[in-house]
Amino acid sequence: MRDYDEKRTQFKKLTSGDRILSMVVAPDALAAKVAEKTGFKAIFVAGYATAASTRSLPDRGILDFGEMLSKLREIVATVDIPVFVDGDTGYGDTENVARTVRAYENAGAAGIFLEDQVWPKRCGHMAGKSVVPADELADKIKTAVKARRHSNFTIMSRTDARQMYGLEEAIKRSHQYQDAGADMIFIEAPQSKDELREIANEFPNTPLMANMIEDGATPMTSVDELKSMGYSIAVHPTALTYAHAYADKEFLQELHTVGRTEKTKQHMVTFNDFNDFVGLNDLNTIEQKYSKAPMQDMLNQLKLK
Known part of the structure; x- marks a missing residue:
């Protein structure tokens, strides 16, 4: 908490x-x-x-x-x-x-x-x-x-x-x-x-x-x-709200008229940077810690004791 x-x-x-x-x-x-x-x-x-x-x-x-x-x-x-x-x-x-x-x-x-x-x-x-x-x-x-x-x-x-x-x-x-x-x-x-x-x-x-x-x-x-x-x-x-609206407008205009994001892509965060913002690495660490294999290893160690 x-x-x-x-x-x-x-x-x-x-x-x-x-x-x-x-x-x-x-x-x-x-x-x-x-x-x-x-x-x-x-x-x-x-x-x-x-x-x-x-x-x-x-x-x-x-x-x-x-x-x-x-x-x-x-x-x-x-x-x-x-x-x-x-x-x-x-x-x-x-x-x-x-x-x-x-x-x-x-x-x-x-x-x-x-x-x-x-x-x-x-x-x-x-x-x-x-x-x-x-x-x-x-x-x-x-x-x-x-x-x-x-x-x-x-x-x-x-x-x-x-x-x-x-x-x-x-x-x-x-x-x-x-x-x-x-x-x-x-x-x-x-x-x-x-x-x-x-x-x-x-x-x-x-x-x-x-x-x-x-x-x-x-x-x-x-x-x-x-x-x-x-x-x-x-x-x-208002800064973030206006920036969001501007970015949405620029991206959607290009996607609608050109059909791809070649121009606006340079103003986007990368795939890896975005995953870092939303905490993917932290989630992966938790997943590895409590995945089936590590949990089985922990159970086996308990049995040995």
Whole structure:
């Protein structure tokens, strides 16, 4: 059985002090495994990528609690690094928030974020968002803190108020969410590097997350620059999903029009590299250890004794 408490503690250490944790959102278990083998220290599970990989639909509040929980379990079972998860609005009232927190915690998540959008929510960089009164998410944060069974299960607040009401309101809400018990702060879609710096200056002693979405509302900023501003997490939520879609399109266009993969093959991993990613060598080792011949040898040795 995996030590989830160890992973939660590990996540806390990765986001503490002057460190910055670079994370990608994994749309599926294979992407999570490749990210781990590439050197990433934690994985993010989020609604945008899950809606695309599971339903081929946009992030518009279509996924339900069960689908997100299933994706979380899939990825936690695949990697040996901490997994942080998108909790959306908690999928209902405070009772549902408590259920979500306990279920995600039991599934092995290192932490969760909860947001103040009106359900059905949408991607934080899409137009047309709306938010609930700040007291509503503050109550959900309090509920989440009370519901968690391990103090090192990280609870992050997310506000989407910047788009509708400006940065000042988003910062004000985040202070309220912090007072309600949030361990980390996430203000979605700041619209300039100056706004990123202003957020960091407002929360100098609080772990902060920044969201780097290609073609999104926030200017793309390097991990090192975000670290210098004071951020603890830099997450790329769409990169793998967009890369997958691009690769699929390029490959399928060639296969459909040419009938073979001569051009796109140079951009694929090799047969052996892929087998390494999915752990074939480890499985072969187990198979050899417990195959019929070795087991018979062990039985014969027992008889001799």
